[in-house]
Amino acid sequence: MRVALVSDPLTVHGGAERVIEQMLSLFPQADVFAIVDIVPPAQRGFLGDRPVTTSFIQRIPGGARRYQSLFPLWPLAVEQFDLTAYDLVLSSHHGVAYGVLTRPGQVHVSYVHSPMRYAWDQQHAYLREAGLERGAKSWLARWALHKARLWDFAAAQRPDILVANSQFVAGRIRTAHRREATVIHPPVATRALASWARTDQGPPGGYYLSVGRLVPYKRTELLARAFAQMPDLRLKIVGDGPDAKRIAALAAPNVELLGRVPTEEVHRLMAGADALVYAGIEDFGIAAVEAQATGTPVVAYRAGGMAEIIVGSGSPGTTGGFIESQTEDGIIAAVRAFEEARRPRASDCIANAARFSEERFRESFAGVVERALASKGQPEVPIGREQPAAWPPELAAAE
Template identity: 55%
Template sequence: MKVAIVHEWLDSFAGSERVVEQLLAEWPEADLFVLCDFMPEAERGFLRGKAPRVSFIQRLPFARKHFRKYLGLMPLAIEQFDLAGYDLVLSSSHAVAKGVITGPGQRHVSYVHSPMRYAWDLQHQYLREAGMERGLKGAYTRWLLHRLRIWDRASAMNPDIIVANSTYIAERIRKAWRRESVVVHPPVDVDRFALRTEKEDFYLTASRMVPYKRIELIAEAFRRMPGRRLVIVGDGANEARVREAAGGAPNIAFRGRVGTEELVRLTQAARAAVFAAEEDFGIATVEAQACGTPVIAFGKGGARDIVVAPPAANPTGLFFGAQTADAVIGAVESFEALRFAPEDCRANAERFSHAAFRARMRAIVAEAMA
């Protein structure tokens, strides 16, 4: 069986690349196709020595730093890959990869991280945050996103089977594309985050400081709870706003960006990890659970697939219902009155292991080929 794996682009090893890594581990004979490949040499190990086949976008001016600006050309580029000789096509898609063209006798299974958020329900937020609500550039962007929506829904008919990375994304696929999907959660390296049962007296939030993560809400909440310590890990464009919300409170410590070993140590030691974002899935949430650390999370998005909340048996965390500091405070107070077993958190995380992901994808591919 000849297998092709199609991915949008390679420039850093992040969440979608973890999926490609496991697909390559399961189908090591596969050929890899990407729109462009600018992955640093130090991060290429997951490619297993493969030289990806690239599209014409690789050779366009300034593509190395600005390939995302060629978004309008990406549907055309993805359709130029000739996959006629392959029995099975696996696409890893958060933009256009699911749009590759296959023919009769071929099977296409698309693992969808999300429909294009900026083209669908988050268009207005994207334009607002990019400062393109008005003007000629804003008008052009609106027209481009309109054209992308038309192509995106049409190309969503291409895959034989669509796999969503969470129940939340399955709902977005149903809304945007009017297609049903199978949920397979992304692979998480739970072995890297070992169980620790003894916890210290602090809460942790670790994330890039970008607006949708809403870390300022967590900082404000703990500023108003001076008796409880918070450690904030990460940096980013929203850091000034987060520090303003913290107001210099002595119970809040900013650690900046830390190395992997220190991040693991802090996650293992934390009384609980706190997340306020509406995530597609939430790998950091699973990593916290793998350490035996309960999670307090905003109760929308992918977190609902991960955290087991009371009154369910063997709970591993709590949800709060609104993205406000008051809601975070209420959740922390509720957390303090309950008991969560680190062993239950770890057992919950095992559902998202590399082995679990590969077993589910093998079964789906076997069904597709049959």
């Protein structure tokens, strides 16, 4: 069986690339296609030694560098990949990947990280953040987004099966595309975090932690403003971005901006925190699962994927708490309630995180593909569910 895997731009080894890594472990024979490929050499391990076939955008002078500004060409670019020789097409989608053209008899399964959010439910927020609420440029942008919605709706009808990374994203697919999606949460390397896991008796480090890009929709500035009103509590912020200057301008002595830090340091900070805190709306929330894999609770806004990850207070195996409103008062109330309540057990957090392991992702995704192949009369094929050989034995046994 010949397998093609189609991706939006490959830029770093992030959440979407972790999904691709697990798809490739299931289908090691797959050929990879991408709009552009600019993954740094040090991060290319998830691709193995596979070459990546890129679109014409990579060959435009400066296209790899300016790929975001060339977004209007992405739909045309993905439709130029010739996949007629393949039996199975997999796509990893957050922009245009599920719009690839297939022939009758092929099976196309698309893993959707998000519909084209800037063209659908978040259009007005994107226009506002880009300063395009009024004027001629605003109307040009609105017209371009209108055309993008028309293409995106048609493209979303092309895959045989849509797989969403959360119930939240499945709901957005239902609203935008009038299609049902199977939910398979993205893979998280819970085994790799076992060495950082604390025990139920492990003392917290006396600080709360925020991890993520400092951009408006993450609402990290709102967290910082709330903690500035709680001088008895400390907040450490990992990440950088346009909101960093506004957070620094607060000059709150109990709010510390750490910028970018190495991955191992992030995991150390997670393992020592009283809780990971988050006030934005995420499609899923990999950092929250990583924190829980180290035994750390999460306090987050009750929306998006976070509502599917956290086991709230009052339920067996509590793993954190919820912020009920995206306001400073809402954050303060949630953190104070967390402080006063019995702390979640590290073992409960670790057990909860195991629901999102890489092994469970592979098993679930392989099952979906097998059913899709059977529905079109394709012969059964072996799908490699085993752990990648690159995993150290001590981590493989640690979940």
